[in-house]
Amino acid sequence: MRLRVILQIISSLCLTTTMAVAISWSKRSCPAKCGNVTIPYPFGIGPRCSANSSFEVICQNTTIPPKPILRSIKMEALFISIRGTAIVQQPVSPMNCSDVQKTQSVAISLVGTPFSISQYYNSLIILGCQNVVWLRANKTTTVGGCMAICDENSTDITCNGVNCCQTTIPSGLKVIRYTYKSIQSTNHRFCGYAFPTDKKWLQEDYKRFKGLQSDLLNPFDQEFVSSPLVLEWEFDMPSYSLSDFASCTYPSEYSSYSYPSLSALSFFSGKDYESPTKYCSCNDGFEGNPYIPGGCIDIDECRNATLNYCRNQSYSCINTKGSFYCHYPVDHKMGSRVKIPLISIGSGLGALILLFGLGKSAKAIRKKIKANRRRKFFKRNGGLLLEQQLSSTDNGLQKTKLFSSKELSKATDHYNENRVLGRGGQGTVYKGMLTDGRIVAVKKSKRVDEGDLEAFINEVVILSQINHRHVVKLLGCCLETEVPLLIYEFIPNGTLFQHIHDPNEEYPLSWEMRLRIAREVARALSYLHSAASAPIYHRDIKSTNILLDDKYRAKVADFGTSKSVSIDQTHLTTRVLGTFGYLDPEYFQSSQFTEKSDVYSFGVLMVELLTGEKAISSVRTETGRSLATHFLHSMEENHLFDILDARVLSEGKKEEIVAVAELCKRCLHLNGKRRPTMMEVAVQLEGTQRLKEGSVSGQNHDENRENHLIEIADSYDFSLISGSIHLENETAHSDDQPLLDEL
Numbered sequence: 001m002r003l004r005v006i007l008q009i010i011s012s013l014c015l016t017t018t019m020a021v022a023i024s025w026s027k028r029s030c031p032a033k034c035g036n037v038t039i040p041y042p043f044g045i046g047p048r049c050s051a052n053s054s055f056e057v058i059c060q061n062t063t064i065p066p067k068p069i070l071r072s073i074k075m076e077a078l079f080i081s082i083r084g085t086a087i088v089q090q091p092v093s094p095m096n097c098s099d100v101q102k103t104q105s106v107a108i109s110l111v112g113t114p115f116s117i118s119q120y121y122n123s124l125i126i127l128g129c130q131n132v133v134w135l136r137a138n139k140t141t142t143v144g145g146c147m148a149i150c151d152e153n154s155t156d157i158t159c160n161g162v163n164c165c166q167t168t169i170p171s172g173l174k175v176i177r178y179t180y181k182s183i184q185s186t187n188h189r190f191c192g193y194a195f196p197t198d199k200k201w202l203q204e205d206y207k208r209f210k211g212l213q214s215d216l217l218n219p220f221d222q223e224f225v226s227s228p229l230v231l232e233w234e235f236d237m238p239s240y241s242l243s244d245f246a247s248c249t250y251p252s253e254y255s256s257y258s259y260p261s262l263s264a265l266s267f268f269s270g271k272d273y274e275s276p277t278k279y280c281s282c283n284d285g286f287e288g289n290p291y292i293p294g295g296c297i298d299i300d301e302c303r304n305a306t307l308n309y310c311r312n313q314s315y316s317c318i319n320t321k322g323s324f325y326c327h328y329p330v331d332h333k334m335g336s337r338v339k340i341p342l343i344s345i346g347s348g349l350g351a352l353i354l355l356f357g358l359g360k361s362a363k364a365i366r367k368k369i370k371a372n373r374r375r376k377f378f379k380r381n382g383g384l385l386l387e388q389q390l391s392s393t394d395n396g397l398q399k400t401k402l403f404s405s406k407e408l409s410k411a412t413d414h415y416n417e418n419r420v421l422g423r424g425g426q427g428t429v430y431k432g433m434l435t436d437g438r439i440v441a442v443k444k445s446k447r448v449d450e451g452d453l454e455a456f457i458n459e460v461v462i463l464s465q466i467n468h469r470h471v472v473k474l475l476g477c478c479l480e481t482e483v484p485l486l487i488y489e490f491i492p493n494g495t496l497f498q499h500i501h502d503p504n505e506e507y508p509l510s511w512e513m514r515l516r517i518a519r520e521v522a523r524a525l526s527y528l529h530s531a532a533s534a535p536i537y538h539r540d541i542k543s544t545n546i547l548l549d550d551k552y553r554a555k556v557a558d559f560g561t562s563k564s565v566s567i568d569q570t571h572l573t574t575r576v577l578g579t580f581g582y583l584d585p586e587y588f589q590s591s592q593f594t595e596k597s598d599v600y601s602f603g604v605l606m607v608e609l610l611t612g613e614k615a616i617s618s619v620r621t622e623t624g625r626s627l628a629t630h631f632l633h634s635m636e637e638n639h640l641f642d643i644l645d646a647r648v649l650s651e652g653k654k655e656e657i658v659a660v661a662e663l664c665k666r667c668l669h670l671n672g673k674r675r676p677t678m679m680e681v682a683v684q685l686e687g688t689q690r691l692k693e694g695s696v697s698g699q700n701h702d703e704n705r706e707n708h709l710i711e712i713a714d715s716y717d718f719s720l721i722s723g724s725i726h727l728e729n730e731t732a733h734s735d736d737q738p739l740l741d742e743l
Helices: 002-020 199-204 206-217 332-380 383-391 405-411 450-464 496-501 511-531 585-590 595-611 627-636 646-651 654-667 678-688 705-715
Strands: 056-060 067-070 075-081 085-092 102-105 115-117 122-127 131-136 142-148 164-167 177-182 192-198 225-233 246-249 279-282 286-288 296-298 316-320 323-327 420-423 427-433 439-445 474-478 485-489 546-548 554-556
Touching: 085 192, 122 131, 122 142, 122 225, 131 192, 142 164, 142 585, 192 199, 279 286, 332 383, 383 450, 405 427, 405 439, 405 485, 450 474, 496 546, 496 595, 511 546, 511 554, 511 595, 511 646, 511 654, 511 678, 585 595, 595 627, 595 654, 595 678, 627 654, 654 678
Parallel strands: 192 225
Antiparallel strands: 056 067, 067 075, 075 085, 085 225, 102 177, 115 225, 122 164, 122 192, 131 142, 131 177, 246 279, 286 296, 316 323, 420 427, 427 439, 439 485, 474 485, 546 554
């Protein structure tokens, strides 16, 4: 017994000695700081101290304090985190007034470096007014934009349209290019700024921001300004070179990332600036730099009362490698004499407490506590709002089963990681088996805040009104847990995205299957738009939201962002939601979502089935990173059959392929009013099956439509099918530009 205590004391002394070693963020014998900025490895001051030239830092000693300059991008570093982010000081150049569209690039280029502009921490800020600004992914594809109005007396600093506006930027950008145009004539030579910047810059630097607004509304001689910009960086390092007790986090295609609440800039601010891409870090219970051998140091939880639960003064905290435990000190001399009496007295008191203190009253109290806990979660998770919503529809609450938390925990093996089917923007989906043997999919939402609560209740209400064979069926929900749960029918054969881009050799997608899946999705969307009790806009149609059942029939899923509208409504005015590559260009400019926006997304989905390519790809040429732009350009250049999937070419008939391609072209028209409705799309896809008999249905199709499609097909040069596609650097704009008067 004494030997055990001695060993514990020795272990504690060893760990204390270890913790006394200061954490080293840079390589040995290398400067740890430049001015006020900590320089962690793989970054380093000079080539000897950095991992490679991309992470080399030049410390300029000509200023007070000295400034660290990232050599590969020639920008001043304000903050560098080992969690895959860095904040730099970027120069900001003004826009010149012009009533003609002008294209301008932000004066930064990250091409050829491990850095990219962070989508999660930055926004494109337009500081000024009476300007329309479009953010370009390339010279022809618009991925965002906004316009601000002028108001000299405004005190609003939210940058939501008065003297300032902002828009999101896509991920992975190396260069920012934008187009701008003045809405009204002006005598000023200066119209404001357009630049990407850290979102919290607008929140925390209140006085600076208001000063810039005032200068822009009364422009005289404008000074050159700068702003902070958050970059993401990646460093591939083999696992055997990492520190002990370190591991790397890899990005997931289906994972989501939420913007964290940010505090003051500090290197030791933990996860304030954490990259959503791959980065390495020390394991729980350790801190330090994982990229340096021996860089992860054990945390002494016993030195910080908030890190351990040994709160009772009778217990002492013993630190261990990566953890701790609580120890109750015993007086061994007295222990042997009082051990038996204490045990006897304790046993007697325990028996009395069990007999007279507990009994039926204890059982009733526990039952009441559990009931109160379930009721608390039910209210917090929107149970009252859900009851109100469902009671106002034709479907009552009794048709949406309320599952118990115990039943679902058992069904998913206590939410075992091996049961995870996927992770999405609203939560995680688990595979489960109910007591009656049914296989289900259990969607466990994130912790509910006000925004997530609305999306969760919205999905329940939307799905409770839908009864269609090609829409995933909602079986019920559970609101008595800490986070809300939705229970769906289980769809066994994964997503359409997986079958297109990672095909199953045993059961590949044939041309007939692709046509059938397109028809089934069109029927479901036509039902949502036209046949449901109230029109429903899905707002996130994409291949990852199309599931395939045991007979490979399509099921439309993920209604978390969907909206039900009244009969007389023509559109929804919302903040921009959806997925890049599938979003309607008109939606970017007006923030007004119509049924034709779903038609555009469905058009991209059909092109994905035809070509087997992803909606957004950096592999394609600059004019074709967007699949929709790439497809329309190929149609104009008579190169349709050069971009088709090999199986489509070998199995599909010319007339059928051209008919579907022409339908895709109509769905992708830049002017939403000239797109067909989903009902017309569904009818035309049904008619494609009867193309040989001359019975093709669709909007404005007459009795000569079959001969017209055959003529179109014959106009394509089939000898060029195996050739490569050559796109020009400049692509002409469509004559039908999206309307700007609704911005």
